[in-house]
Amino acid sequence: MYRLAIATLIGALTLTAHAAPIINVGPIFDYLDGTHSTYLKRIYNSGDSTAFVRVNISEILYAADGTRREIPIDTQGTVHERTGLIASPARLIIPARGMQTTRLLYRGERDRERYYRVRYVPVVPEKEDQFAVSEEERAAYKASLSAGVNVMASYGAIFFVRPTSTRFDTRIEQTATRYSVHNAGNSTLMLDHFRDCSASDERNCEATRLHHVMPGKTFAFDKVPGRVYRFNVTEGSDQRGMHVD
Helix, strand or coil, X not given: CHHHHHHHHHHCCCCCCCCCCCEECCCCEEEECCCCCEEEEXXXXXXXXXXXXXXXXXXXXXCCCCCXXXXXXXXXXXXXXXXXXXXXXXXXXXXXXXXXXXXXXXXXXXXXXXXXXXXXXXXXXXXXXXXXXXXXXXXXXXXXXXXXXXXXXXXXXXXXXXXXXXXXXXXXXXXXXXXXXXXXXXCCEXXXXXXXXXXXXXXCECCCEEEEECCCCEXXXXXCCCEEEEEEEEECXXXXXEEEC
């Protein structure tokens, strides 16, 4: 039944000369609260052909000097045998103009905050991709795509796994010329909707930004005369607005 449904889906596509899947992963930053072990991620396909999407996960490890490296997560073994962040399912078949969900599950120690890069990679299905399609269905899908779209853009998101005993401790210091936010807690806080604007003309603003302040780190900026700064300090589900001039 499953294979028949896939074959029908592929065969029923009405394709234009520029047919291709176009995926949208929603927010590029996701956060798993310390009281939760799973997170539901919705992946959308606004294109006019089926999207076959492979989910790849790497852990991001930060050194004391701020440099980082990424370690691909081992996908061998069953879900119950593996540790770290796991996507279930890790292979998505998303119909044109449709949506599918994948569950991001964390298994392992939660003594500190951990960081992962989750990539959603559209592919032309091959045997090694483990999509449940036949050779005939693969050939039909390849033939349906326009020339050149076999190289499709992947989309990445950063996933924060907060520690079980999450503790926020935001310490703010300022002088006449400088403002700093230090994170003395054990989980990342955000300075959201950060705006740097002219005090005399609110239309004269720099681009709105989002700043993450990781545990033990400090975000600081110089206060420029004639400029005002507005942002939200977000600690998990708690948020408060700040105004600096």
